[in-house]
Amino acid sequence: MTELFWKGAAGTLIAAVLGLALAKQGKDVALLLSVLAGCMVLTAAMTYLAPVMVFFRRLQQAAQLDEALLGVLLKAVGISLVAQIAGLICGDAGNAALGKALQILAAAAVLWISLPLLEELLGLIEKILGEV
Amino acid sequence: MEIDLIFKIAAIGIIVSVLNQVLSRSGREEQATMTTLAGLVVVLMMLTQKIAELFELVKELFQF
Structure with missing residues (x-):
């Protein structure tokens, strides 16, 4: 191996x-x-x-973790990995601006993927604050 | 891992650059450009397949 x-x-x-x-x-x-x-x-x-x-x-x-939790993490890792390599290749080709744009796209995609988690967190905070 | 693909693409690059030089020196600039473009398209076609394979693997592994 x-x-x-x-x-x-x-x-x-x-x-x-x-x-x-x-x-x-x-x-x-x-x-x-x-x-x-x-x-x-x-x-x-x-x-x-x-x-x-x-x-x-x-x-x-x-x-006994929620399956969605690990899924979001793994997807974020996959997106970051591909975007990092593709961005570096763009930089090597002399087009650093494209590489930066790709990294921004990757950050936006990761944020979009983690949106359900963030909403869940917001709901939890609201619940805690409502109980206080 | 197919290392021979790296050698294939390097060989195509060398052949294209030699043809480009020969055609340029003999005053056939248009044909030299077309040869370079053809070589580029051939390499791109080989590469696209590999990129698609990698993306499929990443999608499968990271559960997209």
């Missing part, structure tokens, strides 16, 4: 060197190469994360 990590590290280094060689002629293909290497490494990371998610599910069942 750890050979996936070594393959990923080797692939990333090779992509970086090949990207340098290609960037002298045209930056477009070099950028696509780095996007591909990033995709492959992230896919490998997801393979490692799958058993961790199963463990989280077991923890949630053991602690």
Whole structure:
């Protein structure tokens, strides 16, 4: 299983060197190469994360937590992960403004996802204040 | 993990840049541009598939 990590590290280094060689002629293909290497490494990371998610599910069942609570957290992590990588790639391509816009989009999406939780919290606060 | 895909894209990039140089030196600027664009489209088509696979994996893993 750890050979996936070594393959990923080797692939990333090779992509970086090949990207340098290609960037002298045209930056477009070099950028696509780095996007591909990033995709492959992230896919490998997801393979490692799958058993961790199963463990989280077991923890949630053991602690009898609400399923929506963990769902919101996981979705926020997924959105942040993809937005961070895509934003960094935009920055590498010389378009940092697009990267920033993407991060703002990700923040808005995370806020929208956590809206039910925030409403629940507000309801709880109102309930507590009503009882006082 | 398919590292050979990285080599494939690097090879396409090298071939495209060589063709671009040859065509530019022989005064065929339009064809050189078209060759570069064609290479870019080919690489993009390979890449789109991988990006879609990654997004599907992220959606499945983080329960979207």
